[in-house]
């Protein structure tokens with residue numbers, strides 16, 4: 001029997017195609033992100049291995065960011081994060097929407113509320129809003145404005161963790177917050193294990 005397209009495994013390339021199709025439908029932001037999260041849930045629960053290069057850690061990185069896909073129309077990027085034991089991000093925000101799926105391992109996510117009015121560009125006063133565990137197969141979605149989505153993500157254990165992040169921004173710049181000093185700065189984020197022929201500076205979204 002010949003498999004129909006719907007019987008084929010739901011892998012990264014099918015996910016990327018579906019996300020592109022959702023953009024083509026002209027949905028509003030919230031509905032589009034909700035449906036992207038559904039696709040992401042299917043991807044991280046589908047049991048399909050990622051291309052091997054996307055799981056390669058960079059030993060010099062605080063956590064590894066492997067660029068998986070740049071939408072040719074500049075609407076989104078997909079990045080695979082490879083986490084060693086207890087590795088974690090800084091406290092940061094996202095200027096646009098973001099959908100994260102835990103492909104393997106367990107994440108610990110801490111969310112923050114911003115208390116100041118942003119009148120001082122170098123300062124920020126944060127308070128922990130809460131934290132949660134995200135196990136293999138879990139999906140989290142964030143929306144703008146950036147002050148509402150400030151968080152830190154970590155590998156909750158010694159076991160390796162893989163997560164798949166889809167962003168409506170290039171994923172190369174974020175506000176980073178320092179709790180103890182009450183300060184904020186802009187941080188440029190790097191990609192690791194860049195495949196030959198891909199220039200990271202080419203990651204520009206519309």
Ligand SMILES: [Fe+2]
Pocket residue numbers: 092093094151153
């Ligand atoms: Fe994030």
